Amino acid sequence: MKNAKKYGGTLLMKNKILALVLAGTMLFGQNVYATELVTPENNDVTENKNNVVQDIDKSGTEESAEQNELYSDATNENTQIVYVGNPIIIESKINYGREPYTASTSDESICTAEIKNSSNDDSWATRFVQINPIKSGKVTLYVKDGSGNVNYEQEIEIRQSLPEDAVPFKDVALKSYLLEQSNFNDDGYVSKEELSQVTDIIIYRNSYRMSDYITDLGGLEYASNLKTLILDNTAVTDVTPLSGLTQLEQLTIENTDITDISSLNNLVNLKRLDLSGTNISDISTLGNLKNLVSLSVYNTRVSDCSVVSNMSKLKNLYISNTDVSDISAVANLKDIVLLEANSTKISDISALSNLQNLMYVYLDDCSELSSISLLNDLTQLKVLSISGTKVSNAEKLDFMCRNIDKNSYNKGEAISLPGIYGWVSNDDEFNIAATGGDVGSIKIEKDDDNNSFSVVATDTGRVELTVNLNDASKKINIFIDGIPAEQPVGEMDGTTISESEVYEWDSYTEEYNQISSAILTSTGDLWQTYPQKKKMQSNVKKYVSKWIYSQGPAEIVDYRLDNDNVLWSGDTKIQKNIKDFDGHYAITKDNTLIDLFHDKGENISDVKDWSERKKWTLVLKNDGTLLVREEAKKDAKPNSFETIATGVKEIVGEGYLTSSGDYIRIYFNDNGDREYYTIAQNVESVDSKANCFYGKDGNCYLDAYHTGDHINAGKNKVKQWLYLGNDGATYYYYVTDDGRLECITRTL
Numbered sequence: 197m198k199n200a201k202k203y204g205g206t207l208l209m210k211n212k213i214l215a216l217v218l219a220g221t222m223l224f225g226q227n228v229y230a231t232e233l234v235t236p237e238n239n240d241v242t243e244n245k246n247n248v249v250q251d252i253d254k255s256g257t258e259e260s261a262e263q264n265e266l267y268s269d270a271t272n273e274n275t276q277i278v279y280v281g282n283p284i285i286i287e288s289k290i291n292y293g294r295e296p297y298t299a300s301t302s303d304e305s306i307c308t309a310e311i312k313n314s315s316n317d318d319s320w321a322t323r324f325v326q327i328n329p330i331k332s333g334k335v336t337l338y339v340k341d342g343s344g345n346v347n348y349e350q351e352i353e354i355r356q357s358l359p360e361d362a363v364p365f366k367d368v369a370l371k372s373y374l375l376e377q378s379n380f381n382d383d384g385y386v387s388k389e390e391l392s393q394v395t396d397i398i399i400y401r402n403s404y405r406m407s408d409y410i411t412d413l414g415g416l417e418y419a420s421n422l423k424t425l426i427l428d429n430t431a432v433t434d435v436t437p438l439s440g441l442t443q444l445e446q447l448t449i450e451n452t453d454i455t456d457i458s459s460l461n462n463l464v465n466l467k468r469l470d471l472s473g474t475n476i477s478d479i480s481t482l483g484n485l486k487n488l489v490s491l492s493v494y495n496t497r498v499s500d501c502s503v504v505s506n507m508s509k510l511k512n513l514y515i516s517n518t519d520v521s522d523i524s525a526v527a528n529l530k531d532i533v534l535l536e537a538n539s540t541k542i543s544d545i546s547a548l549s550n551l552q553n554l555m556y557v558y559l560d561d562c563s564e565l566s567s568i569s570l571l572n573d574l575t576q577l578k579v580l581s582i583s584g585t586k587v588s589n590a591e592k593l594d595f596m597c598r599n600i601d602k603n604s605y606n607k608g609e610a611i612s613l614p615g616i617y618g619w620v621s622n623d624d625e626f627n628i629a630a631t632g633g634d635v636g637s638i639k640i641e642k643d644d645d646n647n648s649f650s651v652v653a654t655d656t657g658r659v660e661l662t663v664n665l666n667d668a669s670k671k672i673n674i675f676i677d678g679i680p681a682e683q684p685v686g687e688m689d690g691t692t693i694s695e696s697e698v699y700e701w702d703s704y705t706e707e708y709n710q711i712s713s714a715i716l717t718s719t720g721d722l723w724q725t726y727p728q729k730k731k732m733q734s735n736v737k738k739y740v741s742k743w744i745y746s747q748g749p750a751e752i753v754d755y756r757l758d759n760d761n762v763l764w765s766g767d768t769k770i771q772k773n774i775k776d777f778d779g780h781y782a783i784t785k786d787n788t789l790i791d792l793f794h795d796k797g798e799n800i801s802d803v804k805d806w807s808e809r810k811k812w813t814l815v816l817k818n819d820g821t822l823l824v825r826e827e828a829k830k831d832a833k834p835n836s837f838e839t840i841a842t843g844v845k846e847i848v849g850e851g852y853l854t855s856s857g858d859y860i861r862i863y864f865n866d867n868g869d870r871e872y873y874t875i876a877q878n879v880e881s882v883d884s885k886a887n888c889f890y891g892k893d894g895n896c897y898l899d900a901y902h903t904g905d906h907i908n909a910g911k912n913k914v915k916q917w918l919y920l921g922n923d924g925a926t927y928y929y930y931v932t933d934d935g936r937l938e939c940i941t942r943t944l
Contacts (some may be wrong), residue, residue: 277384632660744779747929748829
């Protein structure tokens with residue numbers, strides 16, 4: 197459906213990009229964060245603000261008024277083009293309700309229409325309409341509710357025959373999805389050239405609610421540059437059309453009825469293959485897929501996984517709920533990090549004993565498994581889950597404590613037990629106590645949420661610990677040396693320091709893992725504090741290490757700018773004559789903005805300022821022109837910048853301030869849309885850090901993020917504020933720049 201509109205709705209513009217991703221879900225998305233901390237100043241009030249999402253009334257903006265006037269009849273000015281004998285399905289976001297809807301056209305002899313509800317549609321929101329063109333002509337499509345009210349209209353033009361360069365799709369639902377996403381010139385069909393440009397097709401139940409109507413993949417053979425194909429929960433049974441897509445790197449056909457995957461053996465560039473929840477029983481034909489990093493066949497009838505022995509790059513293997521009993525082939529996978537083999541017939545895990553990169557092993561409900569002693573030397577293990585096995589509590593304790601009494605510990609160092617995630621459940625009786633030796637040399641802390649303990653070394657000596665797990669008990673000794681755990685690594689001069697830390701989310705342990713941290717002193721010394729403590733460089737005036745975002749996977753960047761205005765990444769000199777930088781961009785002394793992220797990115801001259809908002813970038817030129825673009829993934833052609841405003845004074849907070857005093861906030865939606873809110877008018881300046889703005893009347897107004905009635909703090913310079921309230925009143929406390937604490941009371 198092209199640019200269609202519903203009654204009472206807003207205009208939705210289609211953002212045509214090569215990556216056909218719906219539902220705003222990142223496949224390899226990482227819940228990560230990077231922080232830059234500075235030493236707090238004195239006299240600050242601790243902020244404990246109740247962040248309330250407020251409804252924003254956009255009807256007052258000039259843009260919204262124009263749209264409401266222009267589209268008040270809910271008729272799409274853009275005509276949907278179709279071809280005789282080639283039905284398509286379009287999406288109709290009609291009013292909520294469980295009443296029946298009907299679809300019809302103004303001339304049923306030219307074209308008919310019918311409502312299509314997918315089997316997973318809850319009948320509350322999205323309804324689809326199938327258009328059946330009979331002969332050439334023009335009609336109007338109507339979707340009506342049970343009372344006969346028109347909820348949606350669409351002009352339809354029926355042309356006689358498809359052009360010769362059209363992709364010969366056999367499946368109406370698949371064709372309709374690709375028509376919506378890759379019909380770049382709105383001519384009503386997908387050409388072979390258009391499909392050859394597509395790099396990502398992602399179709400799953402929550403992203404395309406007609407996915408269960410897709411039965412035939414015919415036509416996809418023309419997607420010659422396709423790198424990612426996800427077809428979860430479709431009715432596909434034959435994957436033969438994919439056999440020639442040799443550029444594919446990720447293929448997911450989860451929860452389908454496919455049985456034969458022999459045609460996939462040609463896809464030698466595949467890195468990730470997910471066949472879980474299908475009807476396959478034989479994966480021996482995948483022997484050519486030697487670049488696989490991840491293979492998933494859980495919830496299938498597979499019984500033999502010996503083919504993986506040749507997949508030397510494999511890191512993740514998922515074989516849970518299969519008939520596999522022999523994992524000897526895994527012994528060759530020296531890079532494997534994760535093995536998930538729950539509910540299998542595995543009894544012998546000797547193949548895992550030398551896999552030193554193994555971090556996550558899931559063997560729950562492997563009822564034939566009775567011993568894990570062969571895993572004693574796997575020092576990288578973070579997760580070893582073995583509930584529902586025959587492994588005794590005594591052996592679990594031996595494994596848990598296997599290395600503790602072999603090491604000596606420093607003062608301040610902590611030992612975590614059980615030390616491996618998932619090892620002990622909340623139903624287990626697990627306890628640790630100091631029962632001998634210098635018991636005052638440690639402090640034992642329990643985490644009731646995880647049924648785990650932390651043993652902290654507080655002084656020198658030897659301590660005997662008794663560890664109990666259900667019916668088993670074990671005594672171990674720990675030895676604490678007199679050397680503090682944290683030793684200085686050199687002279688660190690500087691009156692102030694700033695810290696940069698980078699973490700990544702571990703979805704298996706549901707914890708953040710630190711990747712790196714560094715400290716930059718005010719004297720220009722850059723110190724790495726994790727994973728090693730060392731001095732990285734002197735003469736540094738700015739350092740940034742963080743995740744940056746685009747339409748592709750998030751990536752970590754690490755840049756530093758020295759006092760000679762040279763930008764570095766690691767030991768590589770990136771650019772000289774640099775004034776400032778952030779994750780995606782740097783600006784030179786002559787105000788040229790340089791794209792650091794894309795190899796062939798364009799440079800922009802005469803730039804006053806820029807701001808990076810995750811995968812969006814705002815650029816303000818000296819003439820007051822404000823540009824925006826969504827950052828394409830690293831290996832893709834960069835998107836073009838779009839002018840969104842003129843007469844802009846500065847980029848502030850979550851938006852921008854115009855020369856006339858309009859403060860506009862921009863909200864970037866995950867689906868690529870942008871919304872603009874007028875926060876206030878007659879604004880002189882905005883203090884984003886303090887979340888306030890100053891009017892041309894000289895007064896300070898609290899809350900620079902929301903529209904509405906702002907709190908007037910008078911002619912004060914506000915440093916920080918917060919609000920507290922009860923059923924009767926709200927109290928706005930703020931600290932002025934001269935250290936006064938003031939309060940404004942609002943009665944509800």
